[in-house]
Amino acid sequence: KNQVEQSPQSLIILEGKNCTLQCNYTVSPFSNLRWYKQDTGRGPVSLTIMTFSENTKSNGRYTATLDADTKQSSLHITASQLSDSASYICVVSDSSGGSYIPTFGRGTSLIVHP
Amino acid sequence: NAGVTQTPKFQVLKTGQSMTLQCAQDMNHEYMSWYRQDPGMGLRLIHYSVGAGITDQGEVPNGYNVSRSTTEDFPLRLLSAAPSQTSVYFCASKSAGGSSYEQYFGPGTRLTVT
Numbered sequence: 001k002n003q004v005e006q007s008p009q010s011l012i013i014l015e016g017k018n019c020t021l022q023c024n025y026t027v028s029p030f031s032n033l034r035w036y037k038q039d040t041g042r043g044p045v046s047l048t049i050m051t052f053s054e055n056t057k058s059n060g061r062y063t064a065t066l067d068a069d070t071k072q073s074s075l076h077i078t079a080s081q082l083s084d085s086a087s088y089i090c091v092v093s094d095s096s097g098g099s100y101i102p103t104f105g106r107g108t109s110l111i112v113h114p
Numbered sequence: 115n116a117g118v119t120q121t122p123k124f125q126v127l128k129t130g131q132s133m134t135l136q137c138a139q140d141m142n143h144e145y146m147s148w149y150r151q152d153p154g155m156g157l158r159l160i161h162y163s164v165g166a167g168i169t170d171q172g173e174v175p176n177g178y179n180v181s182r183s184t185t186e187d188f189p190l191r192l193l194s195a196a197p198s199q200t201s202v203y204f205c206a207s208k209s210a211g212g213s214s215y216e217q218y219f220g221p222g223t224r225l226t227v228t
Contacts, residue, residue: 043118044219046217
């Protein structure tokens with residue numbers, strides 16, 4: 001069964017600090033990996049997407065890495081801001097079949113304190 | 115573009131009642147889906163549709179019905195609400211061009227069944 005595990009479950013940091021969130025997956029055959037940001041009370045919004053051949057993708061202060069050999073990804077947030085407080089969800093898609101049925105991680109809840 | 119819209123934002127039902135959660139998108143996306151999000155769990159797929167007139171079951175379809183009569187609309191029906199269906203429901207849509215195309219989420223419907 002396809003699985004996506006995220007760590008830590010929650011994280012508290014001070015404004016201006018950096019942090020790294022982790023995602024391990026057992027999805028096969030791998031197609032792509034996305035990181036979403038979900039603000040409280042809102043739907044998820046895509047931050048980055050990486051395919052098998054990509055190992056780094058940036059979106060402003062967000063940088064995602066992918067190691068397809070070890071099936072691990074990380075999301076690094078630089079110079080955190082209060083608005084970064086949210087849940088960050090790792091989502092992995094497989095390339096089997098014709099339907100889009102991604103596997104979602106449980107998310108990491110990030111709180112940025114002033 | 116309004117993107118993906120959902121109504122209502124909040125709903126309280128009594129056990130045994132039925133209701134329909136509405137979802138509409140104005141991006142001419144072929145693929146639409148319904149997820150539920152429960153505390154401490156990743157988003158779970160309820161039902162999905164790859165085009166008008168075509169629907170299929172996801173991971174947790176029991177107790178829910180869907181239909182897709184138009185490209186724009188994808189309503190989710192709760193036949194006889196149960197407390198276990200208390201959750202936040204998200205509708206999403208994407209182009210059918212492959213898993214690398216972005217999936218857009220609606221703002222969610224928070225449902226409480228008493």
